[in-house]
Amino acid sequence: MNGGPRPLGSWEGEPVxxxxxxxxxxHVEAYEELPSTNDHLRALARAGASPFTVVIADSQTAGKxxxxxxxxxxxxxxxxxxxxxxxxxxxxxxxxxxLVGLAAIxxxxxxxxxxxxxxxxxxxxxxxxxxLGGILCEGMGAGTVVVGVGLNLSQxxxxxxxxxxxxxxxxxxxxxxxxxxxxxxGELLSAARSLMNPPPALLDEPLRQEVLDHDILKxxxxxxxxxxxxxxxxxxxxxxxxxxxxxxxxxxxAGGVRAVESGESARAESRKYxxxxx
Ligand code: BTN
Numbered sequence: 001m002n003g004g005p006r007p008l009g010s011w012e013g014e015p016v017x018x019x020x021x022x023x024x025x026x027h028v029e030a031y032e033e034l035p036s037t038n039d040h041l042r043a044l045a046r047a048g049a050s051p052f053t054v055v056i057a058d059s060q061t062a063g064k065x066x067x068x069x070x071x072x073x074x075x076x077x078x079x080x081x082x083x084x085x086x087x088x089x090x091x092x093x094x095x096x097x098x099l100v101g102l103a104a105i106x107x108x109x110x111x112x113x114x115x116x117x118x119x120x121x122x123x124x125x126x127x128x129x130x131x132l133g134g135i136l137c138e139g140m141g142a143g144t145v146v147v148g149v150g151l152n153l154s155q156x157x158x159x160x161x162x163x164x165x166x167x168x169x170x171x172x173x174x175x176x177x178x179x180x181x182x183x184x185x186g187e188l189l190s191a192a193r194s195l196m197n198p199p200p201a202l203l204d205e206p207l208r209q210e211v212l213d214h215d216i217l218k219x220x221x222x223x224x225x226x227x228x229x230x231x232x233x234x235x236x237x238x239x240x241x242x243x244x245x246x247x248x249x250x251x252x253x254a255g256g257v258r259a260v261e262s263g264e265s266a267r268a269e270s271r272k273y274x275x276x277x278x
Pocket of ligand 1: 063069
């Protein structure tokens with residue numbers, strides 16, 4: 001990578017090799033700044049990187065969200081991390097994002113027992129109706145997936161762009177303070193390794209139940225990206241979203257969904273944060 005960004009020798013006060021040892025992963029690369037940790041890891045994967053190779057950046061200049069959106073990644077305010085998952089070529093593409101979501105949920109619950117995080121299919125981690133984290137999984141073929149996770153840690157409401165102030169949250173805003181990025185990374189990687197090293201072909205029943213227990217769309221009216229409106233009925237063993245439309249359950253495997261809000265509950269959540277922030 002001549003002329004490219006230079007990896008840091010140490011991150012959060014420890015040599016990067018020490019983080020790799022503590023986290024039980026083969027290789028960690030940390031950077032002060034990258035365009036996108038996902039793009040960087042993709043290049044490492046093409047050069048033959050092992051499963052659970054990890055890339056972290058203190059900030060990203062072109063952080064990517066789902067559907068071509070930008071992911072704001074201010075310096076030191078969150079965990080911007082990518083890791084490589086390798087499984088059988090026939091692991092359903094809908095499954096890995098759900099397993100990563102579960103890993104993020106387990107991380108938050110372990111570090112902040114008072115938090116009630118939820119998964120909003122397919123890739124959002126929400127707390128009290130606000131998005132605290134996002135997941136971007138990019139398949140490279142033959143069962144190799146670049147997994148990117150962004151978790152907001154220490155932003156205040158003033159740190160978010162105007163369009164996000166009503167919808168975004170950080171761990172700190174949710175009352176979970178003074179948790180270091182290295183602890184969040186360690187818990188996330190440990191949960192991810194126990195769930196996806198390698199990923200299963202399908203969710204077994206206990207895992208599916210754990211997902212359902214955190215499924216914030218269940219029972220709500222949702223609208224899919226292609227305009228189908230129905231009632232969310234949980235998540236299938238392959239990670240598909242189940243939506244009941246006119247008495248028939250459809251399996252949604254692509255695109256995003258939007259909850260058709262009752263309006264009042266969403267406004268009440270926003271007010272709560274505005275009060276806390278003042
Ligand atoms: C989303 O909610 O739309 C997904 C957001 C994913 C953001 C993370 S931050 C680390 C990794 N690198 C990227 O460029 N994106 C992901």
